[in-house]
Amino acid sequence: MGTPLSRDPIAEARRNWEDHGWADVAAPMAAITAIMRTQQILLARIESTLKPFGLTFARYELLALLSFARKGSLPMNKASALLQVHPTSITNAVDRLERAGLVDRSPHPTDGRTTLIELTTAGRTLAKSSTAALNAEVFSAPGFDPGDVDHLIRILGSFRRNAGDFEE
Amino acid sequence: MGTPLSRDPIAEARRNWEDHGWADVAAPMAAITAIMRTQQILLARIESTLKPFGLTFARYELLALLSFARKGSLPMNKASALLQVHPTSITNAVDRLERAGLVDRSPHPTDGRTTLIELTTAGRTLAKSSTAALNAEVFSAPGFDPGDVDHLIRILGSFRRNAGDFEE
DNA sequence: TGAATATACTAGGACATCCAATGGTTGGGC
DNA sequence: GCCCAACCATTGGATGTCCTAGTATATTCA
Structure with a gap:
């Protein structure tokens, strides 16, 4: 800057x-x-x-989450909970990903309230290639000492647990 | 959430x-x-x-920065550099703070390009009281162990230096 | 001195986040 | 069997961030 x-x-x-x-x-x-x-x-x-x-971080996170889902699809409220963002942010991200042909929306088979999101073939391909790019350009040289990485994970993990992100 | x-x-x-x-x-x-x-x-x-x-964090940061300025005023580009945000974000924040009667804009006496921003009396009062609230409600119980706080400052300080935030 | 370059701020647009409110859908309790 | 509270997604509004352009002023240098 x-x-x-x-x-x-x-x-x-x-x-x-x-x-x-x-x-x-x-x-x-x-x-x-x-x-x-x-x-x-x-x-x-x-x-x-x-x-x-053509991705932002918010959209990438959703794409990556879907690529790891066992069934290949996820209810929107589940995505909201796992990514820890407001439901409206998911709606917004899905709108844009859907318009880009990367995900599809479909009604839940038994619960009429929930909407399922699923990767398209193009979405799955893009998830793979963009993850490879992040691994190569950001995560492989994050700018922290290796020892500090473990410190951070421990300190911030403890903080997040205390803040009520998860139990365990 | x-x-x-x-x-x-x-x-x-x-x-x-x-x-x-x-x-x-x-x-x-x-x-x-x-x-x-x-x-x-x-x-x-x-x-x-x-x-x-009636403050957001972005506006609070600007208010706090001004309250510590020796001369009581600061050029906008200086504020942008110190807060490490885009100049347009400063313009946005000053617009709203000015409308709220918390800061004033004035032309720089010798450089016709730059604009100075300065706290009003109301702005200075609000800076004090909102800082007291943050100290009491957030910083005094941050959710980190005291020892971890020092770790964080050291690790993140090193990261920021490597990222080119500052020299030294 | 006068033109080219650099700097400072603002205007408009894209994107993301949250909140409040709306309209459907479910499911448990009576 | 019905009704209402709880739940789910969406819309609209406010804020903030960045980017690109545009305008105005300074500075540099030929």
Whole structure:
């Protein structure tokens, strides 16, 4: 987004917090802000890799989820729960994927309320190739030390469990 | 967003990656996905805390940045660089903050291209009270172990430096 | 000095997310 | 057997982010 700054803006914010009498919460504030910024950087990389495939991250996630579904199809509310996004976001993503010929909607055989989504052949092919691209361009060189990757998975896993994402 | 899942969806995705021959990138994939989800959870908490103040996180960040500016004013391009967002996002945020009477725009005294933004009295008051709310409701109980907070700051700081956010 | 280049902000469009409200569909309790 | 609460998907509205273009101002250099 521009040239590197001479100093870390988050470290600067942390100093500001400490100087204003909020030293007790300065470190968590810095950690949370750093997560926000890291997500932004990673998302930009992912979107840039997916762009040639005509996909956004939201649509890719749905495509990938469907490609792993045993039956090849998934109810929309199930997708919403697994991807942890609002149902309307799924509706939006399916609208666009369907218009692009990558998924199909079909009524649930026994429950008239739910809609099933299923990959088309083109969708399955694109899921494969875009995943290969993400693996090669993003996940294989994420910018973390290998040891830090395990730390992150543990720390964030614990956080998500405490936040009520899952039990276990 | 719903009831807790019985299993961690990210751990599940990691297993899927390993089962499909991508074991070498499964762990970074899981870490990156966890960062995405963690950011989503934290952002929701922050937005919920800021809602009573009529602020969003984007507008709050700008307000907080201005409240720490020595001169009390900041060029828009400077704000864009420090918050690491696109210049048009700053324009958008300033539009709304200005309409709410929280900031003012004024022309730069010597450079006719740049616009300065400055807190109004109401803006300064709101910056204080909303920061107090965030400190009390989010940063004081972030959901991380104290030791993990330092780990995160170090790991993510290193990542951001490698990504070109800042030098040093 | 005058033209080419660089910088700063804004306007309009595409996309994603959430919330609130709507219209069907199910299924349990009486 | 019926009714109402719960559930599912969609629509419309608000916000935010980025991108591309366009306009205006500065700076550089021939």
